[in-house]
Amino acid sequence: MDPLTGGWMTDPAADEVIRTPVEEASVAARLRRLVAQLAERLGFPPERVARLQLAVSEAASNLSKHAQQGELLLRVVRDADHAAIEMVCTDSGPGIADVPAVMVDGQSSTGTLGIGMGMIARIADHSHVYSLPRRGTVLIARFEAVPGTFAETPHAGLNRPITGEEQCGDAFAASQVDEVVYAMLCDGLGHGPLAALAAREAVRAVQDSPLPMRPADLLQRVHQRLGRTRGGAVAVAAINGRTRRVDFAGLGNVAGWIVDGERRQGMISVPGIAGHQARGLREHRYELPPGAVVVLHSDGLTSRWGPHDFPGLSAQAPLVIAATLLRDAGVRRDDRAVLVVRPPDRTSGVDTA
Structure with missing residues (x-):
């Protein structure tokens, strides 16, 4: 893609x-x-x-x-x-x-x-x-290619397919609009080409959506688009660096966390499968402490990891956090994906970590 x-x-x-x-x-x-x-x-x-x-x-x-x-x-x-x-x-x-x-x-x-x-x-x-x-x-x-020409972003993601597959059924997307970062992660049902097809369709659904938009509305658009696929679990978050808030909507078992030093707060998803079962989509709002990051990951990563296991990790660059979690929490035999967002600086809109 x-x-x-x-x-x-x-x-x-x-x-x-x-x-x-x-x-x-x-x-x-x-x-x-x-x-x-x-x-x-x-x-x-x-x-x-x-x-x-x-x-x-x-x-x-x-x-x-x-x-x-x-x-x-x-x-x-x-x-x-x-x-x-x-x-x-x-x-x-x-x-x-x-x-x-x-x-x-x-x-x-x-x-x-x-x-x-x-x-x-x-x-x-x-x-x-x-x-x-x-x-x-x-x-x-x-x-x-040309030093100093690449724009810094306050987000980074990584994914990898299950052993034996070339295509990953987990995909992510992120976009910054002013001081808000929109983040989406989809875990296509199962693994292999059909799971990858569902995940790619989820990415296209958010790419085709005009921003700004509420996470619940973005999730609804993904749900409608995945009806032609086998579906998947999806989470959408809007991370606001100015108001220090996260608006979150999830369907299925994509994990959403706010990580602040040694503390971790989970964000609520509702049961279902995007594209097939989506009753009562809900959007929740959470406070974002100074220095906190938002982490979304598929169930290819165990949720048993905790910030106390990784001293100082939440202060690192988003790509470092993603790589560390993929290595240490990605212990399940499944496709894996993790997306990390550090709220953009409230004055410049650019992450400086």
């Missing part, structure tokens, strides 16, 4: 995503070749392609040498006018006790992923690292 249509950010098309486990050093050479092809398609100049290849090679090398269950994701992201490539590296240990220390070039601790992180951060246009000792590390980095 299109990464951006009419101001909505969605998950990238399949041919704009490279995801691979990194267990051997030989993976680095293949990733250098693939990311160069991806960058050249997007019009990256040779010098920027070389930077991207260097970062990917260093990240893959670190994962193969030091990580446990390391994985590297490369994907295309777009704003209204430009494209960029994001790199997301995750692993399940050993973690880094002092992240600022290892961000200094040439510094590392035995058995950690510190080697080269400073270099990656220096050549990337945008990067963050989150790590917990004995839990693992998340590194994200974004590379732009």
Whole structure:
């Protein structure tokens, strides 16, 4: 599906995503070749392609040498006018006790992923690292064809299909209008191509809807459009950075959370299946504490995770939060998706986290 249509950010098309486990050093050479092809398609100049290849090679090398269950994701992201490539590296240990220390070039601790992180951060246009000792590390980095041209967004999402399937039946979309971010996540019923078809139709339904609009009305539009598909669970939220409120409407078992430090508040959905069973759609309003983020995720992630399990995570960039939760809470054998929204700054409308 299109990464951006009419101001909505969605998950990238399949041919704009490279995801691979990194267990051997030989993976680095293949990733250098693939990311160069991806960058050249997007019009990256040779010098920027070389930077991207260097970062990917260093990240893959670190994962193969030091990580446990390391994985590297490369994907295309777009704003209204430009494209960029994001790199997301995750692993399940050993973690880094002092992240600022290892961000200094040439510094590392035995058995950690510190080697080269400073270099990656220096050549990337945008990067963050989150790590917990004995839990693992998340590194994200974004590379732009033309530095400084990519607009920051206050939201980020990730999804992945169930093992054995190429298409993911979970999809998301987000769009910012002034100081309000509209977020939608759909878990297509089942998995495979038919679930993916339902999820894509949900995305098209919100893309075709004029904003601003109440979440309950957006959900009703999705319900009407999914009647021609097998249906799914859907949640829609409007996150207002000025009034510090969240308006939420959910149908089925997509989880919605407001996460503030070590506190987490669930948002209420009603039982049903969008496209087939939707009686009594309700919209609920919640206060949004300072510093809080909104998290939507499918039931491919367990709801048993809690903020106390991830010290300081809610202060991280939305993509870091999404990658961490997908890694640690995505334990069910199912399609998985998570969408994270940090309310836009009330003065500029741009997230600065």
